Amino acid sequence: MKAMQRKVNERYMITASLVFFLIHSMQIGIGILSYQQDIVKSAGNDSWIAVIFAGLIVHIIIWMMYKILKNGKGDLITIHYDLFGKWLGGIFSLIWIIYYWAIGLVVIRSYLEVVQVWMFPDISIWQFSLIFLSLVYYLLIGGFRVVTGICFLGVVIPAYLLLTLIFPIEFTEFRNLLPIWNHSLKDISLATKDMTLSYLGLSTLLMFYPYLKNPERSQKWAHGGNLLTMLLYAGLMILSIAYFGQGYLSRIIWPTLTMWKIVELPFVERFEYVGISSWALIILPNICLSFWAASRGVRQLLRFSQRKALIGMLLMTWIIIYFLQERQQIEMLSSYVSMTGFYLIVIYLPLLFVFSYLRLLRR
Amino acid sequence: MKRILLLIVICLLGVLSACVQKQILDDVQLVTAIGYELTNENELKATAVTPIYKPDKTIISDIFTETGPLSKEIRKQLNMQSSRPFVSGKIEIGLYSKDLAQKGMLDLLDTFYRDPAVGSRAYLAIVDGNMQSLLEKQYGQQDNGIYLSHMFEQNIDTGSLPRTNLNQFLSAYYSQGIDPFIPIVKQENGQVKLDGHALFRGDKMVGELSAKNMFIFKVLMDKYTKQDSTAVKLTETNQREGEYVSVLKIRAKRVYKIENTTEVPKITINVKIEGNVEEYSEGQQIDKKIIKTAQKSMQSQVKKQADDMISMFQELRIDPIGIGGQVRSRQRNWDENHWLDVYPNADINVDVQVSLTETGIVE
Structure with missing residues (x-):
């Protein structure tokens, strides 16, 4: 049995500024292809306001996370251990580990669904996921620094996709956004709640915090990553409303992909094919980081080999992916995971924050 | 040994998973x-x-x-x-x-x-x-x-x-x-x-x-008109009865003015048209007087056609140029049903301003 690690060897640490890419790449994933629909259903032309509100809430949560981590010294598992003891803390940690693992599962299955619907209806799910998961395994045995590298590349390389957003502008009607704020506060807060789900990937910060060289200095980079996410989400939302109109937008499952249907280049008739293929690089950091966080959690909690935990998780993922066949099932799973994420991050984390603060005061 | 086996499996998978339906052009x-x-x-x-x-x-x-x-x-x-x-x-x-x-x-x-x-x-x-x-x-x-x-x-x-x-x-x-x-x-x-x-x-x-109304329709509804053309019958002075000029490279802009949005709305559409005169049925010189006459004739013709077109839309209870959308974007508590009730009786005016700037490369 291994000991619970509170400090990480400096050899495995990363520079503070890379937190920007870790946070940002984890937030942008499969959700950005389809987040518009739910938000527009409740907030209509004011959806972008909800996007910004949700982003601000997430800023507050990042601030809380840093406070918790700074007080706790270590990662989420050790904090749970210190605050709640072996058993209660262990149960909480286990919930978080399952949540991290489920994110990876949902992301890879949702991506496969997109590939199935948009490109290759007869793609073999088990073969594709086996290759993809082998890649994830290969990257993860390289350790956290490799994962960080993938996050960096997963932000930088697909950045060219932003250029494609120029094409729809010709067909936009920005008047669709007016009048600003004609929805009730209730509608907006409902949409804000839905929207926070799209930002939630950042919770892996709770696991990789000990790997940061100057954790205090990394906070501004974490906020920066979230700010970029917020700007992207808000900009894309404004563009979608202007391009589709809120009525049509609330009927489209993948608005971002549907927007690509207007792109016409001399050498490619349907840009979705390029875009969806590039998307593999965007979801790769998501999957890597969430599996990393989950397997790291297992290692810390059960003092078990991280590699063996990872193999077990990947195998489990592979089997479950094979049995998730229908769109309804995938959607149900992904909404369960998002709701769990919402409760864990928006409700549980602030409580943990208060609790850890009280502990600090009593000492 | 284990590694080599893994490698073989991965290579095999790479080959196998190419078995999706190909669609060669x-x-x-x-x-x-x-x-x-x-x-x-x-x-x-x-x-x-x-x-x-x-x-x-x-x-x-x-x-x-x-x-x-x-x-x-x-x-x-x-x-x-x-x-x-x-x-x-x-x-x-x-x-x-x-x-x-x-x-x-x-x-x-x-x-x-x-x-x-x-x-x-x-x-x-x-x-x-x-x-x-x-x-x-x-x-x-x-x-x-x-x-x-x-x-x-x-x-x-x-x-x-x-x-x-x-x-x-x-x-x-x-x-x-x-x-x-x-x-x-x-x-x-x-x-x-x-x-x-x-x-x-x-x-x-x-x-x-009808086809002859297409020019007015484009001026009234399209995001931008840049290169349109139309023929204008000179009507202002009696002596020029039956003469035509043709106006090319028409650029058009619109501004909506909406008053009294609660009861029966009063809507004014200010249309600004710029164009070049490039043909005159009498062939000879195109002087200032002709341009002035053409401007005035075009103004009244466009206005009349536009008014007729809009009252036809009102009679049919349809709104292809999106006047309702203009009202919606200026009204906080817009109600579609209320609008549909008042639309047929709404007071909609078109104000046209024409300026003909160039006359080709000869006088």
């Missing part, structure tokens, strides 16, 4: 245009146009016709006639007969926009007259789908056709305060030509706009 039948009409037995009759690339590098179009109850079902039957499978990825234009459009288009459009392969740039058009003979004839050096699509594109850029495509239609259909329209095409003297617009209430065609 030479082995599929690209449909470029598809026309739908109703048969006497109330069944759908579809006419598909596909290009045939001949050995001497010329392209001709080939026609397939089939009837059936559902459009995807028709595709299956079309495949029974063809040596290669039909694919929908290159559909440039969907054509519909008038009686079909009068019964409602959404069911048919559903197969279009549900299909991930069909682009958002696909044009829609209503065919006046015989569908089959329109699609059968060879018009240009391309197949007819591409020919029609180029014809539309050209008229949007430099003619009187407002921006229109599948996405615009759906966006207008699902938005409040605007109704969709699509152009009408017709075969005349062996050529295909644009012949006005079909106007919709919901997804049902309820009215028509």
